[in-house]
Amino acid sequence: MMWLLILLLSAIHQSRSCGFDNAHHDYTAPDLDVVLSHNLALRDQNNKRPSTWNKVAITNVGVFDGWTMRPAQTVVIENGRIGDDLTGAIQIDGSGHTFMPGLIDSHSHPSNITHLQSPTEFGATTAMVMSCPEPLICDSLRNHKGLTDVLLGSTPAAAARSIHGRLLGLNSSTTMANASQSPSWVDDQIENGADFIKMIAETPDLSQDIYQLLRPPPMQKARLSSAMRPTTAVSSRPSSPTPLDETSTRQFLQKRIISTPTLIMMLKTTQATPKLNYTASRLSTSRLYHAEVEVLVGTDANDQVGAPAKPKFGISIHDEMELLVEAGLPPVEVLRGATARPADIWGLHDRGVVEFGRRADLVLVKGNPIHNISATRNIRKVWVSGEDLDDARREWMA
Ligand SMILES: *[C@@H]1O[C@H](CO)[C@@H](O)[C@H](O)[C@H]1NC(C)=O
Ligand SMILES: *[C@@H]1O[C@H](CO)[C@@H](O)[C@H](O)[C@H]1NC(C)=O
Ligand SMILES: *[C@@H]1O[C@H](CO)[C@@H](O)[C@H](O)[C@H]1NC(C)=O
Ligand SMILES: *[C@@H]1O[C@H](CO)[C@@H](O)[C@H](O)[C@H]1NC(C)=O
Ligand SMILES: *[C@@H]1O[C@H](CO)[C@@H](O)[C@H](O)[C@H]1NC(C)=O
Ligand SMILES: [Zn+2]
Numbered sequence: 001m002m003w004l005l006i007l008l009l010s011a012i013h014q015s016r017s018c019g020f021d022n023a024h025h026d027y028t029a030p031d032l033d034v035v036l037s038h039n040l041a042l043r044d045q046n047n048k049r050p051s052t053w054n055k056v057a058i059t060n061v062g063v064f065d066g067w068t069m070r071p072a073q074t075v076v077i078e079n080g081r082i083g084d085d086l087t088g089a090i091q092i093d094g095s096g097h098t099f100m101p102g103l104i105d106s107h108s109h110p111s112n113i114t115h116l117q118s119p120t121e122f123g124a125t126t127a128m129v130m131s132c133p134e135p136l137i138c139d140s141l142r143n144h145k146g147l148t149d150v151l152l153g154s155t156p157a158a159a160a161r162s163i164h165g166r167l168l169g170l171n172s173s174t175t176m177a178n179a180s181q182s183p184s185w186v187d188d189q190i191e192n193g194a195d196f197i198k199m200i201a202e203t204p205d206l207s208q209d210i211y212q213l214l215r216p217p218p219m220q221k222a223r224l225s226s227a228m229r230p231t232t233a234v235s236s237r238p239s240s241p242t243p244l245d246e247t248s249t250r251q252f253l254q255k256r257i258i259s260t261p262t263l264i265m266m267l268k269t270t271q272a273t274p275k276l277n278y279t280a281s282r283l284s285t286s287r288l289y290h291a292e293v294e295v296l297v298g299t300d301a302n303d304q305v306g307a308p309a310k311p312k313f314g315i316s317i318h319d320e321m322e323l324l325v326e327a328g329l330p331p332v333e334v335l336r337g338a339t340a341r342p343a344d345i346w347g348l349h350d351r352g353v354v355e356f357g358r359r360a361d362l363v364l365v366k367g368n369p370i371h372n373i374s375a376t377r378n379i380r381k382v383w384v385s386g387e388d389l390d391d392a393r394r395e396w397m398a
Helices: 029-048 114-121 135-139 163-167 179-191 208-212 246-254 263-272 279-290 316-326 331-336 340-346 373-377 389-397
Strands: 056-064 069-078 081-083 090-093 097-101 103-108 124-129 149-152 362-366 379-384
Touching (some): 103 340, 114 124, 124 340, 279 316, 316 373, 362 373, 379 389
Parallel strands (some): 103 124
Antiparallel strands (some): 056 069, 069 081, 097 362
16 A cells, blocks of 8 residues: 655745654643743843854865765865855864765754754754644744754644544644635745645545645745745655555656655654564665655654654764665765755755855764765764854853
């Protein structure tokens, strides 16, 4: 049995849905208030401190620029950006190390500051928040100086009577009942702060066809400004015993569908449920890659009541990259899927590559992840928008 999840992310782009997003209906009002005030208080406190923008030059360092590995060179970080002038810079010897763009987690579910701190420490400096059942909470995760930057998904559109609808506790007042509601629903989501729209198609109710009818909201309402590329994403359920076949993988390519397999979620889910089997997820991923479908790195990291598995925030992006290599992707493809490729797909044109003028979201690791993907775990330093994580923390604690 193949169970397809379709996402269409309106003004922006798309990724893919996990099987079990957001069993969030158990969130009680008091928790929500506590988390919200905690998030807001920390943002206020942290954003008051001046930026610790030391001018730094990392010398003799191998650079994975988001697409390819470049020979040892010098990279300058200045005023939050990647610079080119060494004058007055503190020099750090980067011999034996690799410099790469901050990683982008294309599928994650943070809800409090702790969920942003771990990814930052593990070098994942951008997270696509794959749906926001509570827009206020999501909004309180934005704009934290020195922490992982988030882009917010909408409340998921899933029909109330569908599997996800029931899992998420959705009813017809919170989600979209049929295609005729879609224009106003999408407008409402953007009004509530969504950077992109998350939809889950499944029967009964919302068939894949509904997404053909969706109209992107006016561009001026969207935070992201890249060219519109509404596309759909497909995934199979982890319980599916059959991997994607050739017809399906060809469809991905023809419709310019992108896949974020979240293998770490699939692995943990299948491990937690004896009758499930991870093999199909790995095979599907391998087939998608060989069919030249763009594959992105996403973790589905979450701490949600009712989720069948909870990949950890931060470390799981390194688990995911290893699993993608194990599924047959060359390390360089996996690294692209965590840097330049999602930046391009999601329209994040200020980051994702090591290039003059880009946002200095950077990770310095020992070794060469092109040779061994596990080298991404050997993190020596992380910069978020030009702030050295260690310096920023010292400032904050002082
Ligand atoms: C944030 O979530 C973690 C678990 O994921 C929890 O331990 C922590 O208490 C939460 N923080 C707040 C302020 O709710
Ligand atoms: C629908 O869900 C919302 C939000 O959880 C809730 O406030 C409302 O009472 C629900 N409506 C029905 C008819 O169950
Ligand atoms: C769509 O759903 C709304 C709300 O349930 C309903 O009022 C409307 O009649 C439906 N429209 C169609 C075309 O089914
Ligand atoms: C998992 O599924 C594959 C086929 O998709 C099968 O070859 C393998 O034996 C299964 N493993 C287990 C432990 O059931
Ligand atoms: C890659 O690095 C890890 C951790 O450093 C090590 O355990 C593993 O053996 C290495 N793999 C290869 C193929 O060298
Ligand atoms: Zn998810």
